[in-house]
Amino acid sequence: MGSADPSLPPGATHFTAVCAGGKVGMDSDAAGKLPGLDVAREFAGVKYLAKSPNEIVSFKTTLVVPKTPTAKQTLFIWPGLQSRDRAADPGRVGNGVIQPVLTWGPSCAPKLPPKPYEVGWWIAGMYVNVTTGAAGASGCAGGDYVTTALGDWLEIDMFLKDAKQAQTIKNVQMNKTVDFSIDLKGQVQNEAMWLIEVPSGSSVKPVEDTIWLQNVLTFKQPVTSCQPRSKGAADYFSAPTLSPDGLHCCWDKIVLKSTR
Numbered sequence: 001m002g003s004a005d006p007s008l009p010p011g012a013t014h015f016t017a018v019c020a021g022g023k024v025g026m027d028s029d030a031a032g033k034l035p036g037l038d039v040a041r042e043f044a045g046v047k048y049l050a051k052s053p054n055e056i057v058s059f060k061t062t063l064v065v066p067k068t069p070t071a072k073q074t075l076f077i078w079p080g081l082q083s084r085d086r087a088a089d090p091g092r093v094g095n096g097v098i099q100p101v102l103t104w105g106p107s108c109a110p111k112l113p114p115k116p117y118e119v120g121w122w123i124a125g126m127y128v129n130v131t132t133g134a135a136g137a138s139g140c141a142g143g144d145y146v147t148t149a150l151g152d153w154l155e156i157d158m159f160l161k162d163a164k165q166a167q168t169i170k171n172v173q174m175n176k177t178v179d180f181s182i183d184l185k186g187q188v189q190n191e192a193m194w195l196i197e198v199p200s201g202s203s204v205k206p207v208e209d210t211i212w213l214q215n216v217l218t219f220k221q222p223v224t225s226c227q228p229r230s231k232g233a234a235d236y237f238s239a240p241t242l243s244p245d246g247l248h249c250c251w252d253k254i255v256l257k258s259t260r
Contacts, residue, residue, distance in 0.1 A: 011172045012153055015060045015214040019241040019250035025226050027239040035230040043206070044232040044256035045195040048249070050219055052085040055188045058159040058218035063102060064211040065152040068120050073204040074105035076197040079212070081158055081189040091185025096129025098189065100156050100169050102148070104204070108140035113147070121148045125167035125180030134184065143180030146171050165189070192217055196256050205258065212254040222246025234260060
C-alpha cells in the first residue's frame with residue numbers, strides 16, 4: 001500500500017500501517033540488557049526469533065544507504081531470514097540464510113558490478129548456504145543487482161510465493177526493482193535479523209550508523225510478543241508494536257551503530 005505520509009519520500013511505502021492500534025512493547029533502552037551477538041563476523045545487529053512451529057512468512061524493511069567505507073575491503077549490510085528449527089526442514093536444505101545484501105566491494109554473488117568499489121554500495125537478493133548444495137557449488141545463489149547513492153531508500157521484502165522464498169528490492173529514488181527467488185523445499189524460516197557483517201579477513205568498519213525504517217514481520221500464526229531476542233550492545237530498536245490480530249510485529253526504526 002502506498003502512502004501520502006509527508007515524512008516518506010515520493011514512491012515510498014508505509015509498511016507499518018498494518019500494526020495501527022496494536023500493543024506497544026519496550027524499546028531497547030527500556031528492555032534492559034539482552035543477550036549479545038554470538039558470531040564473530042557480526043559487527044552489529046538485532047535478531048528476533050519466532051518460536052517453533054511458527055513461521056515468518058514476510059519480512060519488510062527499508063534500508064537507508066549509509067556513507068561508503070574508506071578502506072577497500074568487503075563489508076556487508078543485510079536483513080535476513082534463517083531456519084532455527086531442524087525439524088522444519090523436510091527437504092534437508094541445511095543451514096542457509098535468505099539475505100538481500102548491501103555490499104561494499106566484491107562478494108560471492110553470481111551477478112555483481114565488474115568494478116564494485118567504483119560503483120559504491122550495490123545490493124542484490126541472495127541465498128547463502130555453505131552446508132549443502134542447495135545454493136549451488138559456490139554456496140551462493142542470487143539475482144540481479146542495483147546500484148545506490150548515499151541516502152537512497154531501499155525497500156526490501158522477503159516473502160513466500162508459490163512455495164518459493166522470494167525477495168524484491170526497490171530503490172525508491174531510482175524507481176528500480178530487482179528480485180530473486182529460490183525453492184527451499186518447504187523449510188520454515190523463523191528467525192529475522194538486521195546485521196552488519198565484516199567478512200573473515202576483512203578489517204573494514206562502517207563509517208556511520210545504519211538506519212532501518214518501516215520494519216514489519218508477518219507470521220503464519222499469531223505471536224504474543226515482538227521483543228527481539230538479542231542485539232549488539234550499542235544497537236537500538238524502537239518500541240515494537242504487535243498488531244491487533246497478532247500476525248504482525250512492527251518497528252519504526254532500528255539503528256545499527258558504527259562505533260563500539
